[in-house]
Amino acid sequence: xxxxxQMYQQVILDHAKHPVGRGLVDVASVAGHLAxxxxxxxxxxxxxxxxxxxxxxxxxxxxxxxxxxGCSISQASVSVMTSLVEGADLAExxxxxxxxxxxxxxxxxxxxxxAAEDALGDATAFTGVSQYPARIKCALxxxxxxxxxxxxxxxxxxx
Amino acid sequence: MTTTTVRxxxxxxxxxxxxxxxxxxxxxxxxxxxxxxxxVRGGQPLVYLDSAATSQKPQVVLDTEVDFYEQRNAAVxxxxxxxxxxxxxxxxxxxxxxxxxxxADEGEIVWQPGATAAxxxxxxxxxNATLGRGGEAAARFRLAPGDEIVVxxxxxxxxxxxxxxxxxxxxxxxxxxxxxxxxxxxxxTLDEVVTERTKVLAFGHVSNVTGxxxxxxxxxAAAKRVGALTVLxxxxxxxxxxxxxxxxDVDFAAFSGHKMLGPTGVGALYxxxxxxxxxxxxxxxxxxxxVVTMETTxxxxxxxxxxxxxxxxxxxxxxxxxxQYLDExxxxxxxxxxxxxxxxxxxIVDIPGVRVIGPLDTADRLAVVSFVVDGVHAxxxxxxxxxxxxxxxxxxHCAQPLHRRFGVAATARASASVYTTVxxxxxxxxxxxxxxAFFGAE
Ligand SMILES: Cc1ncc(COP(=O)(O)O)c(C=O)c1O
Numbered sequence: 001x002x003x004x005x006q007m008y009q010q011v012i013l014d015h016a017k018h019p020v021g022r023g024l025v026d027v028a029s030v031a032g033h034l035a036x037x038x039x040x041x042x043x044x045x046x047x048x049x050x051x052x053x054x055x056x057x058x059x060x061x062x063x064x065x066x067x068x069x070g071c072s073i074s075q076a077s078v079s080v081m082t083s084l085v086e087g088a089d090l091a092e093x094x095x096x097x098x099x100x101x102x103x104x105x106x107x108x109x110x111x112x113x114x115a116a117e118d119a120l121g122d123a124t125a126f127t128g129v130s131q132y133p134a135r136i137k138c139a140l141x142x143x144x145x146x147x148x149x150x151x152x153x154x155x156x157x158x159x
Numbered sequence: 160m161t162t163t164t165v166r167x168x169x170x171x172x173x174x175x176x177x178x179x180x181x182x183x184x185x186x187x188x189x190x191x192x193x194x195x196x197x198x199v200r201g202g203q204p205l206v207y208l209d210s211a212a213t214s215q216k217p218q219v220v221l222d223t224e225v226d227f228y229e230q231r232n233a234a235v236x237x238x239x240x241x242x243x244x245x246x247x248x249x250x251x252x253x254x255x256x257x258x259x260x261x262x263a264d265e266g267e268i269v270w271q272p273g274a275t276a277a278x279x280x281x282x283x284x285x286x287n288a289t290l291g292r293g294g295e296a297a298a299r300f301r302l303a304p305g306d307e308i309v310v311x312x313x314x315x316x317x318x319x320x321x322x323x324x325x326x327x328x329x330x331x332x333x334x335x336x337x338x339x340x341x342x343x344x345x346x347x348t349l350d351e352v353v354t355e356r357t358k359v360l361a362f363g364h365v366s367n368v369t370g371x372x373x374x375x376x377x378x379x380a381a382a383k384r385v386g387a388l389t390v391l392x393x394x395x396x397x398x399x400x401x402x403x404x405x406x407x408d409v410d411f412a413a414f415s416g417h418k419m420l421g422p423t424g425v426g427a428l429y430x431x432x433x434x435x436x437x438x439x440x441x442x443x444x445x446x447x448x449x450v451v452t453m454e455t456t457x458x459x460x461x462x463x464x465x466x467x468x469x470x471x472x473x474x475x476x477x478x479x480x481x482x483q484y485l486d487e488x489x490x491x492x493x494x495x496x497x498x499x500x501x502x503x504x505x506x507i508v509d510i511p512g513v514r515v516i517g518p519l520d521t522a523d524r525l526a527v528v529s530f531v532v533d534g535v536h537a538x539x540x541x542x543x544x545x546x547x548x549x550x551x552x553x554x555x556h557c558a559q560p561l562h563r564r565f566g567v568a569a570t571a572r573a574s575a576s577v578y579t580t581v582x583x584x585x586x587x588x589x590x591x592x593x594x595x596a597f598f599g600a601e
Contacts (some may be wrong), residue, residue, distance in 0.1 A: 002547040003200075007537075013599065045554045046537055048569040069568055071538035072598065138538065 006108070006128030007135070008072070011080070015122070016072035022080035024052055025065040032057030036153025040145040043138055047074045051145035055155040060089040064146065071138055073129055078124045078142030085146065092156060096120065097143055103127060104136045179495040180488075180577070188488065189578050191217040203548035206583045211367050211395060211527050211574030212552050213417045213530070216481070220421060223480040235472055236446065236463070248470050253479025254462075257427055260482035261412070262403030263391070267435065269428040269462040270475050271329045277316040277413035277428035280465055281390055282321040285359070287529050289329050293439030299388070300438060304330030307356040310386070311336040311344055311373075312564055313366045316557045318392040318413075319329055322361055331358070336532040338564055339588055342369035342517035357387040364412075366394035368558045368572065368589035369517030370501065370527035372396070375407050383408075388434070398576065399497050399525050401490040404429050416474060418544045420577070421481035424560070426476035428465065435461035442467040485577070493577050500526040500575040512600065515566050526575035532591075535599030537569040543597055544571075545589045 027035035034055045041048050054062040063084025064082045081100075085093050099116050100123055108131035110124065111117050117124045129139050142148055150156050180188065189195055194215045199205045199322040206217060227249060233242035235250045249381050251265075258268045271277040287293065288300030302308075308322050312335050328332040334352050339345035344362075353360060360382040365372050375391070382389045391412040396402050398419035404412050411434070415426040430438065440458055442446060449457040458464045485493065505528060507513050512533035518524045532540050541553035552572045555562045562568060573587055 002546070004543065007542070008597075017599070046559070046562070047538075048568070073538070086210035132542070135538070135542070 002129065003108075003131060004077065007132065009125040009128065011122050011125040012072060012076040014077035015079040019075055019079035020137075021064050021066055021086075022068070023065060024050065024067050025063065027052055027054045030054075030062075033062065034153040034155045036149035036151070036155070038145045038148035038152060038158055040148065041139055042070070042074070042095065045071070046136070047071060047138060047141055049078055049141055049145045051076070051078070051142065051149050053146060053153060053155075055090070055149070055153055057148070058089070059155060061085050061089060061093060066145070067095040068142075070141070071135075073126075073135055074138040074141045077123075078145070080125070081124045081142045081146060084121060084123055093146070093150070097147060098125075100143055101138070101140070104130045104139055106130050120153060162188070163539070164495075175349055175477065179499050180492055185496070185578070185580060188217075189580070190370070191219065191484075192578050193218055193221075193468055195578060199548045199550075206549040206586050208573040208575065208579065208587055209550045209552050210398075210576035210579065210584065211418070211556075211572065213423070214398060214420050214576045215578065216420055216422070216477075217484055219484060220477050220480050224422060224473045224477040225226050227476045234475070235470065246472060246562070250470070251478045253476045254480065256479035256482045256486075260486050261397060261427075261429065262405045262407075263429050264432060266462060267404075267429055267432050267463040269414070269430065269435070270470055271426045271428050271465075272424055272427035272471065273417070274392065274413040274415040275321075275426075277426055278318055278390065278392065279321045280428055280441050281411050281413075281430075281438075282325040284438045285325055287439040287441060293437065296361075296437045297439050299434070300331040302331040305356060306358045307334050307354070308330040308332070309334050309336065309353055309357050309360045311362045312338040313342075313344065313365050313369065313371070313373075313561050314361075314363055314558065315392060316559070317394075318361055318363055318390075319560070322359070332356075336362070338369075338561060341519075342366070343371045343523075344373055346374070346377060353381040353385060353387065355385050357382070357385050359390060360387045361390035361392070363392040363394070364402070365399070365525050365527070365559070366517070366558075367395050367527060367574075368529045368556050368561050370395075370524045370529075370574075371518050372400075372523040372556050374523075375409070379408050391555075393429075395525065398485070400494040410434055416478035416481065419478070419481055420484060421478035422474040422577060425471045425478045427478075430461070432461075435465070440464050440467070444468050446470075456576070488577060492542070494525075495541075496577065497526040497575055498577055499579065500584055501528065502583050504528040504573055504575070504587075507588055510588070513591065516562075516567070516570055527572065529570040529572040531567055531570050531601075532594055535594055535598045537571045539598060540571045540591070540594050543594050544590050546588065547586070549587050549590055551587070 039050045049068035051066040231245045233246040236248040288297035294484045337345045388410045391409040393414040397414040412429040417423040447467040517528045537553040
């Protein structure tokens with residue numbers, strides 16, 4: 001595989017074309033649920049994502065919805081992240097966020113940790129992206145929006 | 160000096176009055192740029208189509224800078240030793256070269272760290288004059304609430320944000336000339352936008368997105384009719400076409416060294432002599448003063464009044480060398496070369512799914528071509544081109560309002576310089592033709 005093909009894995013191209021969770025959903029005011037929204041922009045390339053998260057009283061992610069525009073890497077990354085974190089509890093979300101950041105700092109080498117890569121699932125397809133310093137921030141845009149929307153929901157303070 | 164066998168200025172190689180750079184001449188030019196020899200992404204030749212962001216540098220510019228540090232380095236305009244004399248002479252000679260290159264007098268060129276800084280000097284001078292600095296002499300620079308500052312929708316942020324800020328500080332109103340669907344300024348409402356209330360008209364000579372050359376004469380005439388001062392952002396014109404600031408009759412102009420084959424960290428502010436004389440300083444400190452007491456200071460005449468602190472002497476000397484290099488090459492020939500390249504670049508409109516943002520003909524435009532590819536984001540386009548060793552810029556190119564005007568967040572942009580070849584543009588077109596297939600865009 002060329003480095004270009006390593007970057008644009010089929011999984012990424014598929015998610016970019018058929019994104020999961022795209023289209024903002026009104027978070028119904030279900031008793032005890034916490035909701036948060038975040039808008040993140042990548043000022044150098046204009047990529048944007050607005051993301052909403054719905055957290056159950058028990059502290060797990062009930063749903064993520066988002067709207068965005070940008071390159072295939074940024075859009076696919078939000079999509080993959082959405083499928084990954086739905087249903088996860090907040091401690092697990094924090095762990096995945098840490099693992100994904102580690103992956104993005106791996107300069108194309110991956111995590112060398114099977115358990116970690118299993119946990120990241122499709123998100124490991126972004127390993128190739130970490131070879132391109134200019135594109136790492138594209139892959140991290142959605143993760144930044146998730147973290148911020150969780151903080152805004154107040155769920156992090158209570159968990 | 161470099162040791163290529165054929166120098167660009169060699170009379171035997173001068174392009175015919177109507178011709179562009181000859182093949183031999185272009186080969187000689189390319190041999191002057193060491194970076195163009197390197198390979199990228201696994202040994203492929205570099206196709207550098209990002210000169211509008213920053214140009215590459217000829218060996219002679221690099222050598223001149225090194226030579227300055229090796230032989231002449233000293234503080235300029237002070238000290239009574241031989242080195243100080245030589246450094247000052249090199250510094251002022253560079254100013255003269257840059258002035259001659261753009262049709263200005265020596266005293267009208269102020270060294271600045273770049274075009275952005277240069278434009279800010281003018282904007283802050285207005286601000287300071289509005290606060291009463293500069294006294295009666297600076298009355299032309301005073302703004303009152305209700306006065307208007309006019310820019311265009313095509314501006315680089317460097318020629319927009321400083322004016323927004325000036326308006327916010329003074330209560331003046333910012334207005335703009337719109338851009339038409341063809342990427343050129345839409346002048347149909349010019350008389351409604353530029354009125355008796357207009358105090359400044361700031362506009363780009365050549366857009367760094369569309370490549371369109373602005374109708375300077377029309378805009379200057381409109382400004383003069385109402386007594387407004389004109390500020391020309393000449394960043395993209397000075398490196399790529401003949402520019403004679405006196406003939407253009409603008410009041411101020413700004414351009415950067417690094418886009419015209421010179422070093423980073425240096426640029427120039429041009430101001431008509433009597434305006435620079437009347438303008439209050441912005442950045443203050445050492446080297447720009449006459450008499451300093453504990454209470455007050457009197458300021459040096461221009462250009463020193465606007466050159467506070469230790470200057471970027473080596474870079475200025477490098478920029479002077481770059482101006483001479485381009486001058487020897489002949490800017491008329493350079494402009495014709497770029498028109499040819501623009502024509503080659505514009506052929507990308509024949510690739511299915513490719514849309515150019517900007518004029519589709521080569522009249523009054525340079526070889527700066529921004530485009531979108533249906534179904535593929537600009538960043539992804541750039542990545543596929545990069546995989547073939549082709550360097551283009553992606554994003555909004557510091558012109559978000561212009562991108563918004565065309566309903567796009569980002570474009571990819573190919574741009575040329577003196578050393579760009581038709582073969583490189585062909586390689587770019589071929590690579591671009593494969594982009595949609597790679598992403599499976601229908
Ligand atoms: C049209 C235009 N104006 C202003 C600038 C700013 O120049 P600099 O960044 O060198 O100050 C640029 C370069 O990016 C430009 O292309």
